[in-house]
Amino acid sequence: MRPRRRQRIVLVGLLLAGVILAATLALLALRDNINLFFSPTQVAAGEAPQNTPFRLGGMVVAGSVQRAAEDLSIRFDLTDTAHTVTVAYTGILPDLFSEGQGIVTQGSLVKDGTFVASQVLAKHDENYMPPEVDEALQKAQAMGLQ
Amino acid sequence: MTPPQIDQPTGNRPRSIWARRFHQLGSPPFFYTLIEKLLPWVGALCALCFAAGLYGGLILAPTDYQQGESYRIIYIHVPAAWMSMFVYLILAISGGIGLIWRMKLAQAVARASAPIGAAYTFLALLTGSLWGKPMWGTWWIWDARLTSELVLLFLYLGYMALQSAIDDRRTAARAGAVLALVGVVNLPIIHFSVEWWSTLHQGPTVTKFDKPSIATSMLIPLLLMAIAFQLHYLVALFARVRAEILDSERRSAWVTKMVAPS
Numbered sequence: 001m002r003p004r005r006r007q008r009i010v011l012v013g014l015l016l017a018g019v020i021l022a023a024t025l026a027l028l029a030l031r032d033n034i035n036l037f038f039s040p041t042q043v044a045a046g047e048a049p050q051n052t053p054f055r056l057g058g059m060v061v062a063g064s065v066q067r068a069a070e071d072l073s074i075r076f077d078l079t080d081t082a083h084t085v086t087v088a089y090t091g092i093l094p095d096l097f098s099e100g101q102g103i104v105t106q107g108s109l110v111k112d113g114t115f116v117a118s119q120v121l122a123k124h125d126e127n128y129m130p131p132e133v134d135e136a137l138q139k140a141q142a143m144g145l146q
Numbered sequence: 147m148t149p150p151q152i153d154q155p156t157g158n159r160p161r162s163i164w165a166r167r168f169h170q171l172g173s174p175p176f177f178y179t180l181i182e183k184l185l186p187w188v189g190a191l192c193a194l195c196f197a198a199g200l201y202g203g204l205i206l207a208p209t210d211y212q213q214g215e216s217y218r219i220i221y222i223h224v225p226a227a228w229m230s231m232f233v234y235l236i237l238a239i240s241g242g243i244g245l246i247w248r249m250k251l252a253q254a255v256a257r258a259s260a261p262i263g264a265a266y267t268f269l270a271l272l273t274g275s276l277w278g279k280p281m282w283g284t285w286w287i288w289d290a291r292l293t294s295e296l297v298l299l300f301l302y303l304g305y306m307a308l309q310s311a312i313d314d315r316r317t318a319a320r321a322g323a324v325l326a327l328v329g330v331v332n333l334p335i336i337h338f339s340v341e342w343w344s345t346l347h348q349g350p351t352v353t354k355f356d357k358p359s360i361a362t363s364m365l366i367p368l369l370l371m372a373i374a375f376q377l378h379y380l381v382a383l384f385a386r387v388r389a390e391i392l393d394s395e396r397r398s399a400w401v402t403k404m405v406a407p408s
Contacts, residue, residue, distance in 0.1 A: 008246045015327055023331045035344045036289040057344060094283030096212060104346050121283045126351040128217060128360040130208035 037104050040083040043115075053108045056085060056115055057123065062099040078103060078115070089117040096122035172251045174391045175400045181384045188384065192377035199374050202367030210364075219277045221367060224352075225375040227270035230298060231333050233263030233379060237305070238330040241323030251387075253319035254394065256326065257309055258386035262379060264302035271295060282346060290339035291347035294332060301329040315394055 027034070037057030038048040048054055056078060064077035073090040076099075087105055097103065102125065107117035170176050203221035210217040237259045244253035274292070275285045286292065305322050312318035340349045352358045358365055395401045 005246055012242055012246060012327060015324065016330070019328050019331045023335070027335070031343075034290050034342075036287070036346055037344055039344075092283075095216075095280055096282070119283070121287070121346060122281065123346055124213070124281055124348050126348045126359050128220070128351060128364050129211050130361055130363065131211040132208075133361060134211035 039080040040078060040085045041080055043085055043109070044083040048109070050109065053106060053118070055104055055106050056087070056117075057102070057104045058085070060097070060099050060101050060103055065099055078105070085115050086113070087115045087117050087120075089120050091118075091120070093120055094122040096124060172249050174250060174254075174395050174398075177251055178388060178391050181388050185381065185384050185388075188377055189381050192374060192381050195370055195374035195377055199367050199370035202370060203364075207364045207367050208361070213281060216277060216280060219273050221371045223270055223273040223277065224368060225372045226266045226273065227295070228353075228372060229375045229379060230263060230267035230270050230295070231336060232376075233259050233266060234298060234301070234326075234329070234333060237263060237302075238323075238326040241319075241326040244319050245323040245327075248316075250394065251391075253315075253323075254387050254390040255383065256319065256322065258383055258390050260302055260305045260309065260322075262382045262386070264299060264306065266375075266379075267295065267299040267302060271299065287346050289345040289347055290343040291336065291345050294336045294339050297332055298329075298336060301325070301332065305329075 037055035040056070040058050042048055043056065048056070058078040058080045061077040061079050061084065064075075066075045068074070071090065072092065073088065074093070075086060075088050077084045078087050079085075087107075089105065089107075097120065102123035104121045104123055105115065105117040106119040106121075107115055110116050171180075199221065204218055207218070209215055237256050240252040240255040240259070243249055244256060271292075278287075279285050305325055308322050308325060309318050312321060337350075337353070339345060340347055351360050352365070352368070360368070392401060
């Protein structure tokens with residue numbers, strides 16, 4: 001191999017190594033800012049900001065959804081299985097919103113510990129299956145629980 | 147003191163058959179005629195895969211247990227997103243080869259790939275946005291996956307702007323290759339963004355070491371569409387490289403001879 005080519009290979013290698021190092025350092029420094037939402041555990045530990053809006057993510061606790069009779073307000077509990085936060089929201093919910101569903105909400109904490117949301121987004125999971133398979137799975141689970 | 151080492155001249159060294167094939171492939175007239183022969187076949191195969199994949203995905207595949215019919219956008223969205231990253235990898239590799247070995251053909255491949263990759267990236271962002279509004283409840287969110295994919299689009303656009311800003315083809319190829327190589331760090335960030343950080347975008351369904359979390363009847367059309375997109379990239383690349391070769395070789399004897407009215 002000719003020395004000039006070897007020199008170019010080394011330069012390209014150094015360029016790649018430098019960029020990877022820089023990106024790793026930058027991403028490590030920004031680690032906490034890149035996460036889209038705080039978990040209920042982080043809220044319980046006081047890591048979430050107090051007076052500014054932030055995003056809270058978790059699963060809707062089954063049986064916790066209370067809808068108001070006269071308007072679109074709704075209250076539900078959001079959990080990460082360790083801690084739970086009650087969320088209050090008024091507005092239209094996305095199609096995928098249901099009990100047991102992963103949710104990301106934007107809003108802020110009020111004095112009594114309720115999270116007042118201005119936006120509720122449904123987080124979809126990576127599973128794709130026909131409805132029959134889901135029914136069969138749920139039936140099998142129900143039989144296993146009895 | 148030892149005398150400085152001097153490399154042996156390589157000119158007369160007998161080359162292996164593979165090295166000769168490689169150099170032959172790098173010759174623009176040879177590659178041009180090869181493309182001419184391959185293009186109709188690859189095009190036909192691509193159309194066949196698209197037809198089979200779309201029929202399987204839009205008609206044969208069952209509905210999803212949660213999303214109903216709306217999930218069918220994955221047959222465009224997922225292959226487009228995969229290709230947006232694959233084409234960038236080709237752009238960076240061919241840019242690197244062009245930078246180190248000054249191979250004209252590699253430079254032409256890099257130059258031709260950029261707009262195709264940009265189109266796939268745009269398609270992935272657009273279809274994702276259209277799906278996101280009814281399913282998530284928002285057109286756009288600044289989570290790690292969406293943001294890094296948008297950065298990929300800007301990398302492509304930056305590369306294309308750089309190519310058209312520099313008149314000299316060789317200088318443009320070198321400057322573009324450096325940009326492409328710098329941007330390659332974004333590829334693992336896009337892929338692992340859903341695992342490293344909490345995002346709204348779901349985790350990987352197919353591209354993971356575990357069994358894919360998708361029913362086989364839905365997976366087969368998806369893989370067919372992935373092959374169709376790969377072939378579409380080849381067709382688009384061949385067509386663009388052909389034009390690139392003609393443009394950069396317009397003063398050479400073989401092009402003048404070919405286009406001359408006989």
